[in-house]
Amino acid sequence: MKIRIATIAGAVLMAGMLHAQNNNPAPQLGKASIDEVISAMTLEEKAKLLVGDHEFDYYVNGTVKDEIPDIAGTSAAIPRLGIPVTYYTDGPAGVNIAPTRKGTDKTFYCTAFPVATMLASTWNPGLVHQVGEAIGNEALEYGCDVVLAPAINLHRNPLCGRNFEYYSEDPVLIGKTASAMISGIQSNGVGTSLKHFAANNQETFRRENDSRISQRALRELYLRGFEIAVRESHPWTIMSAYNLINGTACSESYKLLTTILRDEWGFNGFVMTDWVRLQIRDIATQIHAGNEMMMPGYPEQIDQVVAAVKEGRLAEADLDLAVKRMLEVIVRTPRFKGYKFSNDPDLAAHAEITRTAANEGIILLKNEGSTLPLSDKSTKIALFGCGSYDLFAGGLGSGEVNAAKIVNIDEGLRNYGFSLNKELESIYQGMKQEIGISPKYAALRAEDSDVAIVTIRRNAGEYVDRRAIKGDFYLDDVETYLLKNVSEAFHARGKKVIVILNTGGVIETASWKDLADAIVLPWQPGVEGGNTIADILTGKVNPSGKLTMTWPVEYMDIPSSKNFPYDFEGNSWKAGPVRDSFDPNKRNIGFTEYEEGIWVGYRYFSTYKIPVSFPFGYGLSYTTFSYSEPKVRLGKKGLWEASVKVTNTGSVSGKEVVELYVTAPESKMEKPVRELKAFGKTGELAPGESQTVTLTFTTDDLASFDEARNCWVTDAGTYEVHFAASSDDLRQSVPIKVRKSSVRTVLTKLD
Numbered sequence: 001m002k003i004r005i006a007t008i009a010g011a012v013l014m015a016g017m018l019h020a021q022n023n024n025p026a027p028q029l030g031k032a033s034i035d036e037v038i039s040a041m042t043l044e045e046k047a048k049l050l051v052g053d054h055e056f057d058y059y060v061n062g063t064v065k066d067e068i069p070d071i072a073g074t075s076a077a078i079p080r081l082g083i084p085v086t087y088y089t090d091g092p093a094g095v096n097i098a099p100t101r102k103g104t105d106k107t108f109y110c111t112a113f114p115v116a117t118m119l120a121s122t123w124n125p126g127l128v129h130q131v132g133e134a135i136g137n138e139a140l141e142y143g144c145d146v147v148l149a150p151a152i153n154l155h156r157n158p159l160c161g162r163n164f165e166y167y168s169e170d171p172v173l174i175g176k177t178a179s180a181m182i183s184g185i186q187s188n189g190v191g192t193s194l195k196h197f198a199a200n201n202q203e204t205f206r207r208e209n210d211s212r213i214s215q216r217a218l219r220e221l222y223l224r225g226f227e228i229a230v231r232e233s234h235p236w237t238i239m240s241a242y243n244l245i246n247g248t249a250c251s252e253s254y255k256l257l258t259t260i261l262r263d264e265w266g267f268n269g270f271v272m273t274d275w276v277r278l279q280i281r282d283i284a285t286q287i288h289a290g291n292e293m294m295m296p297g298y299p300e301q302i303d304q305v306v307a308a309v310k311e312g313r314l315a316e317a318d319l320d321l322a323v324k325r326m327l328e329v330i331v332r333t334p335r336f337k338g339y340k341f342s343n344d345p346d347l348a349a350h351a352e353i354t355r356t357a358a359n360e361g362i363i364l365l366k367n368e369g370s371t372l373p374l375s376d377k378s379t380k381i382a383l384f385g386c387g388s389y390d391l392f393a394g395g396l397g398s399g400e401v402n403a404a405k406i407v408n409i410d411e412g413l414r415n416y417g418f419s420l421n422k423e424l425e426s427i428y429q430g431m432k433q434e435i436g437i438s439p440k441y442a443a444l445r446a447e448d449s450d451v452a453i454v455t456i457r458r459n460a461g462e463y464v465d466r467r468a469i470k471g472d473f474y475l476d477d478v479e480t481y482l483l484k485n486v487s488e489a490f491h492a493r494g495k496k497v498i499v500i501l502n503t504g505g506v507i508e509t510a511s512w513k514d515l516a517d518a519i520v521l522p523w524q525p526g527v528e529g530g531n532t533i534a535d536i537l538t539g540k541v542n543p544s545g546k547l548t549m550t551w552p553v554e555y556m557d558i559p560s561s562k563n564f565p566y567d568f569e570g571n572s573w574k575a576g577p578v579r580d581s582f583d584p585n586k587r588n589i590g591f592t593e594y595e596e597g598i599w600v601g602y603r604y605f606s607t608y609k610i611p612v613s614f615p616f617g618y619g620l621s622y623t624t625f626s627y628s629e630p631k632v633r634l635g636k637k638g639l640w641e642a643s644v645k646v647t648n649t650g651s652v653s654g655k656e657v658v659e660l661y662v663t664a665p666e667s668k669m670e671k672p673v674r675e676l677k678a679f680g681k682t683g684e685l686a687p688g689e690s691q692t693v694t695l696t697f698t699t700d701d702l703a704s705f706d707e708a709r710n711c712w713v714t715d716a717g718t719y720e721v722h723f724a725a726s727s728d729d730l731r732q733s734v735p736i737k738v739r740k741s742s743v744r745t746v747l748t749k750l751d
């Protein structure tokens with residue numbers, strides 16, 4: 001290998017020398033036009049540019065591989081033409097690079113922001129934009145050019161290991177949140193990579209699995225969030241997903257990467273593959289499909305590109321187009337512009353942003369008898385659960401962030417002046433596994449404490465899906481024992497029990513929620529976690545987050561559960577496919593049938609009136625809000641303007657998320673009883689104060705996808721517009737009339 005590399009390097013050097021000898025210097029990117037640069041490139045140079053340069057030694061002009069240790073990837077430099085190396089860092093919760101480097105005491109910690117699901121739970125794109133600005137700034141100041149985020153695959157099933165990196169089960173919420181994140185990051189002059197395009201909804205055999213999906217579900221659910229984000233915020237790059245859709249690998253799909261992404265939606269950046277480790281895809285097909293950059297990149301791939309062109313399997317025009325798209329992005333990067341990064345972003349300022357964002361993403365699920373807030377600082381707290389002392393600030397895998405310090409819940413409460421039970425503190429110090437608390441011990445703490453807080457924690461991540469078993473989707477026996485004993489002991493003495501759910505994803509709650517007086521869901525809240533949770537528990541901040549997915553009663557209530565890894569046979573869960581070997585013909589391993597079609601999340605539960613534990617869009621506040629004066633009018637260009645007056649009818653100030661759902665008229669197509677079309681959030685309203693929230697949507701947004709005709713159709717007729725506090729809590733409704741039906745054609749099918 002080394003010999004071959006040296007040969008190429010030699011050839012490149014020779015080419016450079018020839019130019020110099022001819023007194024005809026090679027055109028330089030930025031000085032000459034991109035087309036001129038491309039025409040001066042050798043076939044090998046073009047090939048090299050399209051292959052990520054991270055997995056092997058950087059062989060032109062010395063070694064820069066370790067300039068940013070643990071960076072996810074880099075593009076190759078071609079110094080002869082003034083093309084610099086560019087740097088690609090994960091991820092959705094913040095910059096993911098090594099915190100220390102050889103030969104220096106300086107540290108390179110980054111801010112762990114709240115996980116994506118939590119950011120979406122704010123229902124506040126303005127705030128998500130601010131988080132994006134901060135993430136982009138850390139990328140910029142650490143010398144990175146593109147952030148491999150946001151990740152926006154749909155929460156099809158709660159057990160997908162990466163759901164914490166994703167936003168929601170609803171494509172409008174996904175699209176709007178992603179747009180805010182993209183414009184926030186890109187406002188720094190660094191790029192984003194919207195990922196994983198598309199329908200990458202399970203981790204099990206994620207590189208080989210074929211997602212088999214109807215055209216309607218694809219268009220209405222799995223592509224829709226990407227469509228909104230691409231049209232509204234123009235990400236610099238997109239990451240094609242590992243998986244296949246209906247038999248074609250995403251990275252090899254011309255229809256997906258060119259016809260839909262570019263021709264239909266107007267995307268004008270470049271596409272990179274996900275980090276394909278096996279050479280299971282054909283490079284010529286990928287480039288022709290519109291996949292410009294091969295990540296992480298292997299030297300063999302350079303040879304493959306060259307060979308494909310020489311053998312006529314890849315047109316040079318396709319190669320040139322790919323190079324052009326890469327260069328068009330490279331000229332926008334900080335590296336190309338020579339930005340002098342500081343390696344010193346303002347982590348303290350970003351911690352503050354984390355705290356503000358997490359404050360709005362925490363969801364109050366239950367609050368019987370005004371258990372919360374705990375406004376009296378002399379309240380003696382018995383703090384149970386490993387998560388209370390060792391918080392999961394983020395999820396696992398490429399979406400992790402190396403933060404210098406995480407504020408735990410005990411610390412956050414102490415910062416507010418609460419006294420915590422000392423014995424519990426010492427019991428839980430360093431404890432990694434949950435411990436059962438006996439009835440006798442719980443009684444002791446119920447005697448000497450005023451209130452119990454029990455933290456239940458979960459973590460998950462890339463590579464592995466979660467499981468519908470005890471200890472994951474369900475509480476395990478130790479957790480149940482702990483919760484039951486604490487609950488009985490405290491309730492017997494008229495004292496309250498608060499449960500904190502430190503999880504990146506949905507867990508079962510219906511069977512045990514009666515044991516708690518209050519349930520708070522802070523997700524995985526990032527570096528300021530403990531402080532943020534304490535802000536909510538004390539009432540300094542009034543919770544205003546709402547669920548971005550349905551919390552079902554049972555796992556098997558979820559329509560996709562029959563078609564998700566881990567086979568359900570009779571009444572028992574088999575060992576699971578992670579331990580199986582790959583078999584293209586095996587359900588949920590080789591392929592996954594999206595049999596439920598569009599019936600994902602609240603679309604299913606609301607339409608079929610299936611009881612849930614907590615509905616989509618749900619979240620409590622310490623105050624109450626009324627909705628009045630609903631109005632919907634048709635403005636210009638098919639833009640509907642909907643407004644409703646929200647009044648704080650309680651006794652403390654707070655913010656309210658207003659969700660706008662639409663019920664379509666009877667149609668030939670079966671449609672969900674209602675679908676989210678827009679949402680907004682009030683500012684902080686003082687008691688008695690009102691604000692009119694105005695939301696917009698287009699007639700086109702009312703369309704459903706007609707598979708038979710392969711187009712979007714908005715039926716004529718009367719639609720009901722609902723202003724709602726959750727998908728199950730409609731407060732005001734207004735009928736609107738669409739006079740003429742309309743059709744928006746699409747260019748292809750992914751079949």
Ligand code: BGC
Nearest residue numbers: 072090091148195274275398
């Ligand atoms: C993940 C991507 C990530 C990349 C680089 C892949 O395995 O799927 O989300 O950006 O690795 O770390």
